[in-house]
Amino acid sequence: MDQRPVQPEHTLSREPLGDDFTDRDRQFDQLISRTIGEVTSPPGLTDRVVAASLEELRRTTGPIPFPVGRVRTRSVAAQWLAMAACLGLLVAGGWLVMQSTAPRAATPTGGELVASDPMPVDVTPVAISPAAELVLLETSRPAAFDDLSPYVATRDLRFDDLSGDLVAVLDAIQNPVMGTYDLEFTP
Amino acid sequence: MSTDPDTSGFQDVLRRASAGDELAWQQVVDAYGSRVYALLFSRCRNAELAEELTQSTFCTVVTKLSAYDEQGKFEPWLFRIAMNRLRDEMRRRGRHAVNVANDTLSTMETTPRIESDPGAGGEQQLELSRALREAVASLQESDQEILHLRHVSGLSFKQIAQVLQQPLGTVLARHFRAFKRLKEMMGVDEED
Numbered sequence: 001m002d003q004r005p006v007q008p009e010h011t012l013s014r015e016p017l018g019d020d021f022t023d024r025d026r027q028f029d030q031l032i033s034r035t036i037g038e039v040t041s042p043p044g045l046t047d048r049v050v051a052a053s054l055e056e057l058r059r060t061t062g063p064i065p066f067p068v069g070r071v072r073t074r075s076v077a078a079q080w081l082a083m084a085a086c087l088g089l090l091v092a093g094g095w096l097v098m099q100s101t102a103p104r105a106a107t108p109t110g111g112e113l114v115a116s117d118p119m120p121v122d123v124t125p126v127a128i129s130p131a132a133e134l135v136l137l138e139t140s141r142p143a144a145f146d147d148l149s150p151y152v153a154t155r156d157l158r159f160d161d162l163s164g165d166l167v168a169v170l171d172a173i174q175n176p177v178m179g180t181y182d183l184e185f186t187p
Numbered sequence: 188m189s190t191d192p193d194t195s196g197f198q199d200v201l202r203r204a205s206a207g208d209e210l211a212w213q214q215v216v217d218a219y220g221s222r223v224y225a226l227l228f229s230r231c232r233n234a235e236l237a238e239e240l241t242q243s244t245f246c247t248v249v250t251k252l253s254a255y256d257e258q259g260k261f262e263p264w265l266f267r268i269a270m271n272r273l274r275d276e277m278r279r280r281g282r283h284a285v286n287v288a289n290d291t292l293s294t295m296e297t298t299p300r301i302e303s304d305p306g307a308g309g310e311q312q313l314e315l316s317r318a319l320r321e322a323v324a325s326l327q328e329s330d331q332e333i334l335h336l337r338h339v340s341g342l343s344f345k346q347i348a349q350v351l352q353q354p355l356g357t358v359l360a361r362h363f364r365a366f367k368r369l370k371e372m373m374g375v376d377e378e379d
Contacts, residue, residue, distance in 0.1 A: 015343040018359075025366070028375050035319045037338040039225035045238060046220040050213050052242040057204075057212050057249045 201261060205252040216245055219262075223269045226340045230273055230331075240276060244269040263349035266340055270332070270350060322372040330365035333358060 014037075017029055128136070197218075203211035223244055228237035247268050255264065323334055336347045344362065348355040369375075 014337060014341050020363075024375065025370075028370060028373070029366070031315075032319065032323070032334065032369070033338045035316045036229060036323055036334065037225075037341075039228050039339060041221040041224050042234060042238060045224055045241070046213075046216050048238070049220045049242050049245050050216045053216065053245040053249045054209060054212070056246045057207060057209065060207075060250050060253065 197261075201252065201255070204249075205255065212249065215248075219265055220245070222340050223265065226266060226335055227269055227273055229335045229339045230270075231277070236276065240269065240272045244272050247272070260349060262340075262342060263346045266336065266342065266346075267350045267352075319369075319373060322369055325372070326365050326368060330361055330368070333362050334365055337362070 014033060017026055021029070200211045200214050204215050220241060224237055224241045227240045227244075228234060231237055231240075244265070248265060255261070323331060326334070332351065333347055336342045336350060337344070342350065344358055345355055348358045351358065
């Protein structure tokens with residue numbers, strides 16, 4: 001601390017008054033300085049200020065701290081247990097996938113397959129008993145309904161769904177610079 | 188080690204402090220801590236608040252020191268931060284910086300005149316000091332600021348203008364007006 005400067009608070013050199021002021025004014029000015037200019041600081045003020053601001057100084061000028069990840073320490077038994085659980089889940093998941101994708105064997109009831117082609121639908125209400133409805137549900141194949149999905153989608157298409165794309169194609173043809181569809185139109 | 192902010196020595200201290208040199212920062216606080224406290228105490232007349240604001244001022248300064256690059260303008264910058272801290276606190280508390288006594292002006296009626304004899308009695312000097320303090324406290328807030336920045340902080344008129352961000356001519360005119368008003372209240376010119 002031998003480098004700390006020594007500047008008593010009462011040695012402030014105040015700027016003298018200009019030539020517009022008289023000697024009596026200067027005396028009065030000095031009296032003001034003596035009266036309101038002498039403020040005694042509480043003991044230990046600078047030490048407390050330094051202590052309060054040093055933390056800010058270190059935080060401002062210090063290196064940016066990298067977040068250090070926590071070191072996880074788990075027992076070997078827990079690790080083996082976790083690995084076994086993962087393997088079990090993997091096997092169970094694989095079995096479920098195989099079950100859902102494998103072709104079914106012939107159904108015991110030998111029901112007919114649903115035709116994939118569109119057939120005229122008989123709208124005549126047919127009375128089906130609950131038991132027969134259950135049998136139909138069990139013997140029906142979901143894949144057969146999937147084959148009908150294009151028709152369902154087609155039925156929902158409207159002109160608005162395609163008009164935007166058509167306009168874009170026309171724009172691309174008339175203005176190849178747009179490159180919208182990467183078309184090269186040569187009239 | 189010089190603490191004159193205009194010298195290259197002190198600029199070097201500031202540079203080292205901004206780079207994280209704790210000893211250099213301590214030199215800065217040693218050089219200006221008391222002056223900042225004195226200014227704040229003169230304005231708020233509350234020792235606890237003045238110290239709290241002094242700490243807040245230096246905490247602000249240390250965080251912005253790396254961005255400070257105005258050579259020779261450290262003092263105006265520092266005291267402007269202190270004044271802003273005080274204004275913010277007073278605004279938060281909803282009152283003026285200085286408590287002006289209601290009977291200040293009435294006491295002026297019995298103010299003893301400034302005597303040319305420096306060997307006046309101690310009691311009379313105390314009375315004179317008290318009267319002068321009250322006279323200063325009765326001035327306008329803006330005029331008190333100039334007097335405190337000049338006589339308490341020891342700033343030059345140019346630096347005061349920088350602190351208050353006003354033209355130098357305005358500061359000089361306001362100081363002249365405040366000085367004249369003080370002389371009138373203290374009866375300085377009446378003997379001439």
